[in-house]
Amino acid sequence: MNESESIKVKRNLTALVEFSRIINSSLDLDFILNNVLLTCMGKFLATRGLIALNINGKLLLRASKGIPEELKNKFPELPVDENLIHNSELKKYFSEGRLQAIEKISSSDDCLGIVCLGEKLNKQPFTEDDSEFLKTILNISSSAIQNSMVVDKLSVVNRFLDSRVQRLNSLFELSKEFGLFSESARVAKLLVYSIIGQFLVSKYAVLTFIDGITTVIESKFPEHRLKELLNSDDFLKLENPLSKHEIGKKYNELFNLGIELIVPMQLQGQTKGLILLSKRINNQEYSESDIEFIYSVGSLAIISIENRRLFKEELAKQKMEEELEIARGIQRNLLPAKIPQYSSFDIAVMNLTSQQVGGDYYDIIRLDDNTFCVAIGDVSGKGVPAALLMANLQAFLKTTCRQGMQLEEATALINDLISENTSDGRFITFFWGILDNEKRSLNYVNAGHNHPLLIRDGVIRKLDKGGIILGVMKTMIPYISENIQLKKDDVILLFTDGITEAKDKFDDEYSDEKLEALAVDSAALSSKEILEKIKTDVQAFARGTAQSDDMTVVVIKAI
Amino acid sequence: MAEFSTSTKDAGDINVIYLKGYLDAHTAPVLENTFSDLIEKSRYSIVVNFGELAYISSAGLGVFMAFIEKIRENNGDIKLAGMSDKVYNIFDLLGFPLLYEIFKSEEDAIKKFDEIKKLEK
CATH class of the missing domain: 3.60.40.10 (PPM-type phosphatase domain)
Structure with missing residues (x-):
């Protein structure tokens, strides 16, 4: 080995150690992939490069440089298997994208994904040495990539759990509040605030059917029209929530008011009220678990409203009973x-x-x-x-x-x-x-x-x-x-x-x-x-x- | 019972609402009244300072939803500022950053209002 070669090797080694230090000090997947790509492209003078990762058994494009948007969108959805690198669809994509070098990123027991690099700026082909060096870089990166992928996955799970915890908190808080025998108007208000805050809804209404009377407790829809449209037996008997699709099909007039979800409030299997909601401002659909949550808080609310009514009734009865006792007393004393x-x-x-x-x-x-x-x-x-x-x-x-x-x-x-x-x-x-x-x-x-x-x-x-x-x-x-x-x-x-x-x-x-x-x-x-x-x-x-x-x-x- | 209070400040065309304590189903009506008062006075440029807010529940978030349409219809906005990470996390979980501008500080939020006013002129 002559001196210049040994200097080159030494520089390569230093660079590799530095590279290893940097990517292993982070758990941010984007940062790591970015670094891997830039290092490879810099090393081989490649003008474009991409990294696709194995996400739940499917190869998905995760990071790229120098690849036109249009090409990015065309990345084929492929299952990760033994023959991945020889997959014809992938090969077709490479030739279209002028990608030349391809290397697997492997952990000890799994394929994490692939790195592809485009042609070199100097139009030289990738050599055997290049390929070896690329492998080395990827070997160094694989554990960092694997770790950060796990962290990524965990953070998704965490966020999901967070939102579940948040919902449970809401339920818990409302049940506490509803237990206080509040006025039905206040219960309805808390109910809708909780729902519109949770789901980013702008328009809503809450109705109750108690003692055969339909009462609009809260409404951002035209109240009169709502009462007219909901005065059918259909709604008294509504047992399951009505989705946007069903409302659009069966209750066109309600749909035209902007109502996209109707959830019954039930007590002992009887529908005692309705929650009506407009679309979500973020344009997301109501998921099944969203509807379930709304149904739960609705039931909590109706129990509270009904309890208060019964309590009042009992109170009135007691008062009358007391009054009668007084009357009886007066009468007895007169005889x-x-x-x-x-x-x-x-x-x-x-x-x-x-x-x-x-x-x-x-x-x-x-x-x-x-x-x-x-x-x-x-x-x-x-x-x-x-x-x-x-x-x-x-x-x-x-x-x-x-x-x-x-x-x-x-x-x-x-x-x-x-x-x-x-x-x-x-x-x-x-x-x-x-x-x-x-x-x-x-x-x-x-x-x-x-x-x-x-x-x-x-x-x-x-x-x-x-x-x-x-x-x-x-x-x-x-x-x-x-x-x-x-x-x-x-x-x-x-x-x-x-x-x-x-x-x-x-x-x-x-x-x-x-x-x-x-x-x-x-x-x-x-x-x-x-x-x-x-x-x-x-x-x-x-x-x-x-x-x-x-x-x-x-x-x-x-x- | 957890305490919650609001106070407001006039900053020219803009009103700042300061939140303090626990904003939940129980205390939500307090903030509701604060917003109603401002809207009654046709004050539609509102910055909410979360600096001293310890907790917010979805009923608390609902208050923001309940007034935003009316405020935006009147060319105003509610801008949010000074949230702790814990409070921000709840806003973030429910997707509020898509719909509301959230600033690090009250000053940034006010500045944004001022810039818009300038552009309008």
């Missing part, structure tokens, strides 16, 4: 705790309050040792308002009773007071009378109440004298009263319409006729027994059907 005893009269009372607390009222007020007042009434309406009006009535009644006023005068006064005190159209049907123990007589006024029955010797006489119901207007026509001299064994039966209008399961009413017949039949019994008969008969008629009205009966028997 007499003890029935006064008089020697000429046998008295029995029954008052059954319905679930909703009706407005039945009865009272027996002791005036003195000889006289007492009996009253029965039915306040229109139910619940607390009825109970309060009833309380008013009782207060007026108790006051006027003790003033020693004439019954008709007192009734007129009470009517005036009630009229003044009701503004919402409430009224009271009312009957009251004064019973005299010594004279065994009744003086009564009936202000529009169901006619009480007086049963004497199997004949019914209705106590119907009086005037207009209380509370409708101030007294214009005076009330009239009636005096009745009672005889031993006379029965007076006072009741409210809860008895005669008690319903059976066919919604038929118990009726006045039935009550009257029963009253005549059982008139010989004691007050208490008569009351029991009525109660048993009405209950047998209703057979457990829940009654909407209170039932009150007062039986007074002259003895």
